[in-house]
Amino acid sequence: MFGLIGHLTNLEHAQSVARDMGYDGLADQGLDFWCAAPPQTVDHITVTSITGQTIEGRYVESCFLPEMLATRRVKAATRKIINAMAHAQKIGLDITALGGFSSIVFENFNLNQIERIRNITLDFQRFTTGNTHTAYIIARQVEQASSQLGIELSQATVAVCGATGDIGSAVCRWLDARTDVAELLLIARDRQRLEDLQGELGRGKVMGLEEALPKADIIVWVASMPKGLVIDPTTLKKPCLLVDGGYPKNLDTKVQDPGVVVLKGGIVEHALDINWRIMKLVNMDVPARQMFACFAESMLLEFEKWYTNFSWGRNQITVEKMEKIGEVSLKHGFKPLLS
Ligand code: NDP
Structure with missing residues (x-):
């Protein structure tokens, strides 16, 4: 059972x-x-x-x-x-x-x-x-939803917020090994762990959230935050895919912008x-x-x-x-x- x-x-x-x-x-x-x-x-x-x-x-x-x-x-x-x-x-x-x-x-x-x-x-x-299943599902959501939106992974920048976490690091490994994603932006608070991940992947840019968000075509939220963040959709690229895998959700507000698609991640x-x-x-x-x-x-x-x-x-x-x-x-x- x-x-x-x-x-x-x-x-x-x-x-x-x-x-x-x-x-x-x-x-x-x-x-x-x-x-x-x-x-x-x-x-x-x-x-x-x-x-x-x-x-x-x-x-x-x-x-x-x-x-x-x-x-x-x-x-x-x-x-x-x-x-x-x-x-x-x-x-x-x-x-x-x-x-x-x-x-x-x-x-x-x-x-x-x-x-x-x-x-x-x-x-x-x-x-x-x-x-493992959560990370697999989020990685597949990135692949499949981006294709539905007309975002080409080979030209896309993907920002992973919570990149050094258990789920975030697995999603980064998958995107690196199984897709031709153009650029990975790695976001978290602990600098050393970010650099370790960058070393393991042999790629990825370590970046702060505010700098990374306007550069990303796809944003994967997998940070362990007890409360959601408010983000301003006008600062994002259009189209932009937000995959929110946090529980509770990492994003506090319903983003209402026709160019920004929010997907419940890990579901x-x-x-x-x-x-x-x-x-x-x-x-x-x-x-x-x-x-x-x-x-x-x-x-x-x-x-x-x-x-x-x-x-x-x-x-x-x-x-x-x-x-x-x-x-x-x-x-x-x-x-x-x-x-
Ligand atoms: P981890 O604790 O392993 O990783 C959390 C990551 O978030 C770390 O990279 C951490 O790095 C980063 N982080 C935490 N707070 C912040 C912050 N304020 N700003 C930026 N980065 C931050 O968590 P998991 O990978 O296990 O889980 C991630 C999320 O996924 C959680 O919300 C969890 O509840 C959810 N989840 C969803 C599931 C589902 O089935 N859909 C299943 C399991 C989990 P640092 O501390 O250095 O900032």
Whole structure:
């Protein structure tokens, strides 16, 4: 059985979901309440592949909120993730995806050193970040959506914001190895890591966000920002493709400019309906079929019975692994979102 560990985008969102689900008492609770709340199994899921195979899964709400990081409640944030993992293991899930900030908190605070939670010894082989599939889907969205917009990759400048991250670095590797993209602009805060990435790729220009945005035909947003940024579309090239792979979204406003196309990055659409409630709660346009690519990775690992932490650690995603997960993604009926 597969599992998904997820969280909501902010406190306001958590309160509105609680209200929608009929928990009016919870809808008035502030961040302190969410810091104390234990993980919950909130959905039972059945997914059918286009091959006809059917699998079962569970969705675990960790009760983590990105505000916990923004307000430096690190202990609460790390407890949410590790308790949700222990919960997933206790209910017998074979392979579970750490969605959104779950894997970022796990890595940034070295949670691999906490192996024992109460009477449970965590078996990290049962968890995956889902980042290989996410990076593959974002790379394919760049290739396919740019072609729809008439942007030739061989003449295009692609800016990757969050380039040194797990997903960002994998997208850069793919664009370098599998496409003829003209120029890569690498954006993040830590200069040394940017230079290391530039050294590994043997190409790419390290640039600040403000300088890079007006030069880019395509912008890939994969920074781990707890809150979205406001950008001024008048400063961008036209046409310009923005692929926003962040959760919560890296872009705060709806960019309304006919020359600028914003695509939800790292989202896949399944060929068949799935009977679940959770994707409605995270505002997917077609909640019966659309989901985060990281969640789909745990489904793929379950379909293939690859019970292993396929995506684990940081900046180790290879183009070959992206191709491998991409093949089974297509085989079971998942497609990158293109509109
Ligand atoms: P990482 O923590 O590995 O990388 C984050 C990157 O963002 C780093 O390059 C970091 O570099 C950069 N960064 C952070 N803050 C800023 C900032 N203010 N300005 C510029 N760069 C910044 O994260 P992941 O690669 O694991 O995840 C990236 C995003 O993708 C997250 O929003 C995550 O929630 C989302 N995600 C989406 C999934 C999906 O299925 N669609 C699945 C998993 C994750 P530096 O610190 O040096 O600035």
